[in-house]
Amino acid sequence: MKIATGNYHGTEELVWISDKGPIQIRRIAELRGLDEGFWTSTRLFQDGEKAQSTIRGMVDWAQREGLEPDAEPTEWMAPVSHPGKIICVGLNYRPHAAESALEVPETPVLFSKFQNAIVGTDATISAPADSHQMDYEAELVIVMGRHCAKASESDALSYVYGYCNGNDFSARDLQFRTSQWLLGKSADGFGAMGPYVVTADEIADPDQLEIIGTRNGQEVQHSNTREMIFSCRYLISYISHYMTLEPGDVIFTGTPEGVILGQSPDTREWLQPGEQVDVKVQGLGELITHIG
Numbered sequence: 001m002k003i004a005t006g007n008y009h010g011t012e013e014l015v016w017i018s019d020k021g022p023i024q025i026r027r028i029a030e031l032r033g034l035d036e037g038f039w040t041s042t043r044l045f046q047d048g049e050k051a052q053s054t055i056r057g058m059v060d061w062a063q064r065e066g067l068e069p070d071a072e073p074t075e076w077m078a079p080v081s082h083p084g085k086i087i088c089v090g091l092n093y094r095p096h097a098a099e100s101a102l103e104v105p106e107t108p109v110l111f112s113k114f115q116n117a118i119v120g121t122d123a124t125i126s127a128p129a130d131s132h133q134m135d136y137e138a139e140l141v142i143v144m145g146r147h148c149a150k151a152s153e154s155d156a157l158s159y160v161y162g163y164c165n166g167n168d169f170s171a172r173d174l175q176f177r178t179s180q181w182l183l184g185k186s187a188d189g190f191g192a193m194g195p196y197v198v199t200a201d202e203i204a205d206p207d208q209l210e211i212i213g214t215r216n217g218q219e220v221q222h223s224n225t226r227e228m229i230f231s232c233r234y235l236i237s238y239i240s241h242y243m244t245l246e247p248g249d250v251i252f253t254g255t256p257e258g259v260i261l262g263q264s265p266d267t268r269e270w271l272q273p274g275e276q277v278d279v280k281v282q283g284l285g286e287l288i289t290h291i292g
Contacts, residue, residue, distance in 0.1 A: 092254025
């Protein structure tokens, strides 16, 4: 099941992406005679497993009925439009650590972003005015579906709602201005996600997915999540031993080699207005970001 969030003329709506196109969850409820009101990703996760089960039931009904799609929204928002926690993992691929001239970590390197960073597919984002070293980072994003504290590795994936593409944009000159990476990672729009969340039942193994990043149509990153130093299972278990993960929290799992920072200093060409950067993780569609 593919779940997205669309802005329909100023109103946020939860959307099921059928084989025919987008169908608003609210419309399905109305057709079934249910007084469910508006559905958003915030409601989906705040109401927990009950809401997730309700959505599943409505989508199954709509699929049997063969509903025709709705119009496209005026804007595609991030599928998790207001995540509770945005936890990011740095240096989670050995070749990326090497190209960045940084040591391979013995434990996960964690940092965070904030709500202002979150945008959906087809968004246009810009570097801060005093930054001139904007970079891309294609990533797999984990979306949590259940309250998760001190999970074991063996049980970790049972707490996941689904997965989506992510792009951990970075202003490298701001990132390394101090020992803390926050400033260079949390500018407006620097946490792109989308185009939708694919529920966990459709992803056999998140640690065996091809991940591709392109710049203006040219492939610049290509790896597989099996190359991650710390697997999805390990990351969920590790993080949940220090902070409880809640439904709607997201984890950016790290990027493979091929970022601009990893190139020779005399050949680096940082992102410029007018460019387009895409992320495609196997089975998760395509996340498109325009640089303005």
